[in-house]
Amino acid sequence: MIGQAVNRVDGPSKVTGRATYSYENWEAGQPLYGVIVGATIGKGRITRIDAGSAERAPGVRMVMSHHNAPEQGPRDESVPMEYWRAQPALTGPDVHHYGEPVALVVAETFEQARAAAELVDVDYAVGQGRFLLAGHEGEAYAPKTVNAGLATDTAVGDFDAGFSSAPVKIDQYYTTPYELSMPMEPHACLAEPRGEDLIVHVSCQIVDAARASIAATLQTDPERIHIVTPFVGGGFGSKLGIHAETILAALAARASGRPVKVALTRQQVFQLVGVRPTSNQRVRLGAGRDGRLSALAHDVTMHTNPDMEYAEQTAATTRSLYAAPHRLTSHRLTPLDLPRGSDVRAPGEAPGMLAVESAMDELAEALGMDPVELRIRNEPTVDPERDVPYSDRHLVDCLREGARRFGWERRPVPPASMRDGRWLVGYGMSAAIRGHFQGPTAVRVRLTADGTAVVQSDMTDIGTGTYTILTQVAADGLGLPRERVRVELGRSEHPSSWGSGGSWGATNSSTATYRACAALREKLLAAACGDTRSPLYGLDPANAVFAVGGVRIGGMSEALSEIVARHAPEGMEAEGRTRFMGDDPHYSAYSIHTYGAHFAEVGVDADTAEIRLRRMLGVFSVGRVLNAKTARSQLMGGMIWGAGAALEEEAVVDPRTGAFVNRDFAQYLVPVHADIPDVEVVVLDGYDDKANPLGAKGVGELGICGSGAAVANAVFNATGIRVRDFPITLEKVLPGLPSMSLP
Incomplete structure (x- = not known):
């Protein structure tokens, strides 16, 4: 079952609206709403905040600033990783960058909070930024x-x-x-106080980091912080750590004794994450x-x-x-x-x-x-540079297979020598490489008396398919149909993980699930083969085969549900783990990477310099594939992102204030459907036994590695113009276009 192109098990929940994201949660009852007021300077100090008008506005319950914000834990640089550190907000009058929170307005409705936020009057002493x-x-x-x-x-x-x-x-x-990063779901949080505890529904990629960071900021026991994030609407790195909306929602919830929701606007995402x-x-x-x-x-x-x-x-x-x-x-x-x-x-x-x-x-x-x-x-x-062997390197295979499939032999030589009507046509290619990482992750698998396997980890699914691949691994590991596996993710009460990020999430959690199932199989066999009531009594467990919800040794078999019902009516469980790569000898003895080759064809309008991507091909070597469909989606998404980096994406800074002037999707351009033609993704068969027992490596970010260069190189091949200041836009190409008349 591992490797099959299985449809997402959470797909029906998402398309029917039953998948609940952080800001959509209503179980806490009627919440208050918080709106962040951001600094309108890029460097300096707050000299005065007048919140009187805002506090008197309809529905307003509090206005929090550095004058009245609760004391918070400082950022502790001795904590090795940034995302586990405290992230205090509203701690003083200094302004470090444009948009930094200077106040939080909390009201009964979002509209009231938003209107009152406009009434907060702030004076600044502007510094030299x-x-x-x-x-x-x-x-x-x-x-x-x-x-x-x-x-x-x-x-x-x-x-x-x-x-x-x-x-x-x-x-x-x-x-x-x-x-x-610009995920589809903006960064948002619902913080709900329950006595000394705080339930935090937050859009994050690493649950353990969110819990530690919030606890350190609030100066409280991490056991009092409960993170809930079963679904995350994209992250791309921006949700590896928590941000101001989460800390401010938590502070306001504790101060008011009521649930508080805070979400960043799309414009605030540009400045705050x-x-x-x-x-x-x-x-x-x-x-x-x-x-x-x-x-x-x-x-x-x-x-x-x-x-x-x-x-x-x-x-x-x-x-x-x-x-x-x-x-x-x-x-x-x-x-x-x-x-x-x-x-x-x-x-x-x-x-x-x-x-x-x-x-x-x-x-x-x-x-x-x-x-x-x-x-x-x-x-x-x-x-x-390290003078160690590669674990499993197939870059040359990717290059040759990609060239064959793309028709690279038709590449125009010299540049600006191929025309298609008014279009100058060019081919470009690039190699791809990305390191493979491993971090500490734990997964618990429990088999219930009715024969259902429950997989639990605080691992997150940021839209990449974690629910699906863990279902596949557990089903394979216990010989169960997929319908008998339930995956529960995104809660701090579950075993902790490094979450989703760095392309490590799938392999870490899948390896830990694989090991948990192996340990659970041993428990099941020990129970059955040592039980006189079992048809497997006295048989050699080394010959056991787990399939169709049971275990068979030779000609004898027994349903897993029967073994569990006799020996552990409340359920039988086991945990599996992965360790930090620095503690795994394979990562010091080998250079472990993923590889690929990108090929792109572009057309450039000979008169206007308009650039159109005509086709893309990526060929990749990523070890064993866990799910052919979700892997293809991840690689394709990365390739598209690379095309956007080459041709469109650019946040522009106002040199007077340090603000990003194009802080919305009308001006910060990302690829849309009309920009992207058919994208072909090919994944070579593979198995990297140095990476982990499954032989699998991360795919999420490999697709973007090098894909932009393939597009840039295709633009050069089409026009003879080499742009080295990215992105490649019309004004950088147009002055150098060759003079030639249309055919």
């Missing part, structure tokens, strides 16, 4: 580590000597803009005339908030992608008075591969070599 990366790069510094605890800089061999002696060199800068940092990337490639790299360097400067450091691992993927004896990678941070950088889908890999894979295309052009062949010639035999 730093809002643009250009002009402040001289202030860049090296962080101790980058995201995920990876090394800030690496060096192998002698890059300067290798680069200077290379016959062919590429030395280019590439810039990427601020980007945001973190962004992908803007980056300036220098890529240097030195190669022989045969295309073999002798030197490779990837240096990145990006923004960070001065109070909450975030270093995206933008150059880290470059360390394992191609062979070259002389290598450098580095990360530098420039403090700006903007929202903190944060994990946005495929953090590091997405902007990093956009630059490196564009540079590889430039190298292929300089060499007069096919871009696919160039990558194959630089395929390493071991990880070039």
